[in-house]
Amino acid sequence: MVLDGGGLRRATAREMEKQKVVVVVEEADVARTALLWAVRNFIRSGDSITLLYVCPSTRSKTKQRNYRLKGFQLALSFKDLCNGIAEVEIIVTEGDRGALVVSTVTNVGASTLVVGLHDKSFLYK
Numbered sequence: 001m002v003l004d005g006g007g008l009r010r011a012t013a014r015e016m017e018k019q020k021v022v023v024v025v026e027e028a029d030v031a032r033t034a035l036l037w038a039v040r041n042f043i044r045s046g047d048s049i050t051l052l053y054v055c056p057s058t059r060s061k062t063k064q065r066n067y068r069l070k071g072f073q074l075a076l077s078f079k080d081l082c083n084g085i086a087e088v089e090i091i092v093t094e095g096d097r098g099a100l101v102v103s104t105v106t107n108v109g110a111s112t113l114v115v116g117l118h119d120k121s122f123l124y125k
Helices: 029-041 061-081 097-108
Strands: 002-004 007-009 020-024 048-055 087-094 112-114
Touching: 020 029, 020 097, 029 061, 029 112, 048 061, 048 097, 061 087
Parallel strands: 020 048, 020 112, 048 087
Antiparallel strands: 002 007
């Protein structure tokens, strides 16, 4: 059952279906804002969120470790914004951001991608 402006009604199949959502984790404030909007307006209890952070590729093991640690810490701060409303998975990887976002959405079977757009967004490349 769903409570809406017209009172209590039976939930539609779409409303009962659990969503899989991929959220691109970036340091930009707009990325956090996009996640907060999705949590408040779109994501429902029982949905699945994959937080994806893509590090730049590097040959240095030390830089790679530092990038991954920074990405995981940032993703944990994004997880805190989810308020326990959904199951959260964190993926930290490295490589071409655009290609990895697309492949993650496909591999997870996500129906929704949440990205905060800004001037330096990978989407503009």
